[in-house]
Amino acid sequence: MAGDKKILLVEDDPAIAMIIRETLADECAEFAAVATLAERDAWLAENQPDLIITDVVLPDGDGIDSLERAQLAEETPVIILSAQNTLDTAVRAASSGSYDYLPKPFDLAELTASVRSSLRRGRNVQADGAATVVAGDSHGLVGRAPAMQAVYRTIARLASNDLAVLILGESGTGKEVVARAIHSTGLRRKGPFVAINMAAIPRELIEAELFGHEKGAFTGAHSRNAGRFEQAAGGTLFLDEIGDMPLEAQTRLLRVLQTSEYSTVGGNQSLRADVRIIAATHRDMQTHVADGRFREDLFYRLNVIPVTLPPLRERRSDIAALVGHFIENGQASGLPSRQFSAQAMQLLERYDWPGNVRELGNMVQRLVVLSRDMVVSADEVRAVLKDSKEGEATLDPAGQIQRAVDDWARDMLAGTGADGKIHEQLEAIVEAALLRRTLREVGGNQLEAARRLGINRNTLRKRLGQLEIDPSAP
Template identity: 40%
Template sequence: MATAHILVADDESGPRGLLRQLLAREGYEVAAVEDGEQALELLRERHFDLVITDLVMPRVDGLELLREVQRSGDATVCMAVTAHGSIESAIEAMRAGAFDYLTKPFTRNALLLQVERALEYGKLQSENRHLRREVRDKYKFANLIGDSPAMQRIYRIVGKVADSDATVLIEGESGTGKELLARAIHYNSRRADRPLVPINCGAIPKDLLESELFGHVKGAFTGATTSRAGRFELADGGTLFLDEVGEMSPDLQVKILRVLQEQEFERVGGTKTLHVDVRIIAATNKELEREVEAGRFREDLYYRLNVVPITVPPLRERSGDIPLLIHHFLEIQNERRGSRCRFTEEAIQALSNYPYPGNVRELENLVERLVVLADDPVIGVEELPPKIRNTPPHAATLPMNLPPEGLVLKEVLEELEHRLIDQALEMSGGVKSKAAKLLGLNRTTLVEKLRKRGLLEEEAKRPAPAPPAG
């Protein structure tokens, strides 16, 4: 375990030397300075895990030192030590950024216990920061997988809406990645350092869902032996993700509407009104507009949720993204298991033909299963499940019915064109003149279309073949 580095700042040489001696005997690396100005100079040069500072010092005093460390954003924990002990000075030190407060004279054991607690707190804070960075990196927009026009359009919307507080409604079939989009929105927003609290409204019994959302007071119902905060309180300052929002009962819809309008509510059984600052992202596998027409979902709540609507297409409608997703999930599994599996081109083609009723989640689980059961690092068509091997080529088709939310015709036609060109190139073995004939195009037109997609860059870099000798 790495040795902790501690900086002591005290204008009195006796206490300063004593602190340095006590801490050094415990194995800590200790530097000691006479005032806050010297402490700040050292902090600019190198990192310290803990700063122990007297509050009353010349030039830069302890309170200003605490504030400067706080403003720097460095992962340094601070403790205040002073002979001028009072409740007021303790409160002021804590407000300035001190983790704890120790009054002179203090015992050796009291000091070492406080130091140990402060360092443990700093370690936890550092781990939390590291985990938050990992989560934010995981949900960067660049890590969202999908090149199809439909997904690119969604990513543009997500990029615009993320740093606002606008309510977002994500619709799509189960397994299409609605929660992934919700997390990407949150972790790319100014609320990223605050909680993202998810709740699946369809997985919790209706009679318990209200308590889960709003919390309850002691004695509110049988079994409520203590008061408990709900998801809205836990998400204060952050984002509440209401998954499967279409499953809410009409009574609960009224209460959710009030929170959206007023940002306030009462716990179940309580009378005190609680105020929160929460962004709402909702998701559903139902078409809420039809639920409104059928009288199963409140129209006013629908319009409150539907500020920024996002409809995630099923995987069968963007089969061009399947190879990208396969490689992404394969990379995850290989890294997790230390394996070096790969799919043959024929296997990838067969996987791309399947319509995936379970969408991206089904594909992800399938890739994991194939890697786990693989006897050979090269996974071919023969290793695929029969239902996938027996799927006719290009069974995954573009939508022929106009979705309720509409579509961008240009993008759909572009996707269809790309897919037909890819099929023609595959059927012709990559010979462009044959592919152009299959498509009823001249070769020049086909080459121009491929160039616009960036598919001729490698070919353009190759040197032209040398003319025949003689």
């Protein structure tokens, strides 16, 4: 398979370079690794690679900027690696014409698959048809959790096309922020971004809001009114809470998506729907379709490119960065500058955030305003949360167990007390609690306890002895 393929790696971390070299040993006939842009250019002066793999931050410059200046991606497939892991980096990678972008730490299997794909397709190709896009900021998206990296990469790959997008996620996860980022990095960024919340409009007015109406079309229509499709012409139409759209309106929307034409309510002139459609919902759309509450054919029209946003409780590592982002935004709006103590930040990271990023932003603003000191304390956070256990009430019992294990494991891994026996210790803690509860429920009857637990009675007796549990204890 390797044939006579040549791969050039530009990476200044020797450990990473060694791992990549070993991983790709069977994928090429020649593998060269350099640590700087100057060394890269010297190697390229005498060699023609079939693939370049490059880091972004290098000792003598920016890997992406140098690609664009030298027009390297136009001649050779390029895979970009980066530990910066922001939307801006993903967008810049797409803008450079690179074949692929992998945030660090990357999966070696994914890197190998990307390398094989690029070598098969040869020179002068790009994985997604990169387009020139505008970069330079986070577009309101903050976080480096793996789930957010997947979102960034999808947004970057959407920059070169007009495909319909369906954004899925719980309320407050930032679906409109993502929609605006897709618009501002895409082909229609110079056009308008028009949003409409399908759940906030009375059923009888939805069609008039979407498609506009003519004078006299219905009672109260005293003049012609342009609908959202017309307002968004040349740009993006964001259909928020699409899962709450009435069935009768779904039928007409489907027809517009199929034909790219529509007419105003009360009108007979055909108008062209010149918009990119981005829809969003917090609903389980598969269930909605199965229950007949949402048209299956419309769902597939909208779900061309799905983007799933993680709830904040699944990206707790991003909370500190989000807090800093909200403090900075608050200062721009005239709010005072504040910091959060380590203990205060721990409380924020342990809370389950049923309202997700939106709830965190509101809470940070409240704490910044109410705090009398430069540093927000844990007591102040508790006062706003009312009780640090308040978050537990938002979870079912299984969720509470998962949260407790997460907190316990974090503390153990941060210290030295676990001594390589974390799994064994956790297993003993959980099993002891289960056995004690079961014995209390059955009044100490070991035969009944074993039956309910689904284990052998002798096994139960053995574990009670090993865990030093008195079966007669209350």
